[in-house]
Amino acid sequence: MKISNWFDNQPIQNKLVLINVLVISMALAPIVAMMFGYEYYAVRQDVIQEIRVQAEIVSDNAATAAAFGDTITASEALATLRASPDMLRASLVLPDGAVLATYHRNDVPENLTVVPQLKNEELTWSRFKLSKPVYLRSRFVGTLSLETSLDSFYRRVFIYFAVILLTTIFGLTMAYLLSVRLKQSITKPLEKLLDIVHRVTHEQDFSVRPEEKRTDEIGELSRAFGGMMSNLQERDERLQELAFYDSVTGLNNRHFFKERVEQTVFNALRYQTRCCLLFIDLDDFKTVNDTLGHHIGDDLLREVGRRLSSVLRNNDLVCRIGGDEFAVILENVKDLKIPTTLAEKIISTLSEPAMLQGHRVSVGASIGISACPDFASDTATLLQTADSAMYVAKSSTKNTYHQYGS
């Protein structure tokens, strides 16, 4: 459980490398074990067979000497065993039990030169012993016994083991390096993608797109992500519009207006400046709507929006805050005459008749003006005073304006 937990929490890079190396190790392990086992067995058989052949040759050479009890010739025959460095000792015993000749390697003590006779062969972890009858033309003339160390066998096995070990390490290293390269080709684009996701999350920037020309799953993921981002961006823009714009006139809507007027009042109070609010109510808009239809009503609203925008300064803001209600926010107003001048301009521009789909339409406007901090020290009061000023204007004569408190 702990290992699988640990594995699940590893980065993909490490997972890939680990899986690669693990798979290769698992594939290699039985091969290596089998090769080593086979080689161990084959080399051992080889070495033992070699010794048997040597014993055969020596017994053949010594047979005549044994038949004649010739110690010198027998010793010479045994001495040929010197060619084999593993041969520890050898002895040739006559049928009557007398030792005819012995051979021993230089480092074997003298008193141990006679090899005890065995039934056949004996293999221990470090020694191989063998006794064989010596025949001269099928006549039993003696017994040859010899004992060899298995040093050269272990040397061969060790060399083989070392070669296998090195090969395995080399293979695993190659696998590791390969998977590191592989991991880069997979995880690099993933990391990039992750970066982009982070940017989207933290900066709300929906315009970023992953650049991906690859055709594999990661490329597909990147493209899908890009598509998703496009959809998100579109939706975000649409929501933005719905949230802050009026769909008929394209002017800012009531929601935006509320936020903005709040901000403006806050700034005016903080920086000791003046801001003004103009409420504009169209006269007779309901009549136009009812007699000429909604389409022309909407066209009229758009025309009003255009005309309002044309008389405003750059920093002034006009919003449509209701069916036939508009509002203008002015910031940094030095003089209270500025809003009244603007109101006059608005009334004059709106009173021009408009040609809408072949109909000559003319509307009027009633404007209420208030200012902060002159008549209000908070947003609610500002709105309220502007509203009441507008009603004053509307109730006096149409097509006029009224400044609160005047």
Added chain:
Amino acid sequence: MSVEPRYLLLCVSVAWGLLHATCALASDPLPEYTVKAGYLYNFALLTEWPSDTMSESLEVCLIGNDDFLPALETLQGKTVNERRINIHVLAHPGEAKNCQVLFIAEVARADFAQLKRVIAGRPILTVTDNEDLTKSGITIFLRPEHQRLVFEINLSAAKSANLNISARLLRLARGGANE
């Protein structure tokens, strides 16, 4: 240290003498003859006779020393390369023509001349331990050396007898062999 071999030689000589004496009483083979019989057997083992003279038996003949007989008789009935050994004691040189192995001990000069005539050209492996006969065309000559029995092989004699002597045997032969 230099005394020891001489002392040993003396001992052996004395022992040899004693054995000689006892052997006259009992019919046990003497060690010396046992060794010689063993050698004879080995010679037969390592010699090839011409194939046309091959038979199921191998006739081993002794001439001139009855003391050797008990040792030699231990070979009776043994097989050499699947041939049964038959032991014969020759009373007369003329009987030698059917032998395959002939051990010549003490023979009179006249008898030996006759013997040579009989065996001439025949495939007979002649063996002797008689020093007087070393140069007289006998194939194998046995002699003691350093308390051991060694042998010399006369290859030309073997060749003229049409015998093929194994190289393994030749390797053990002492240098006196005539090539």
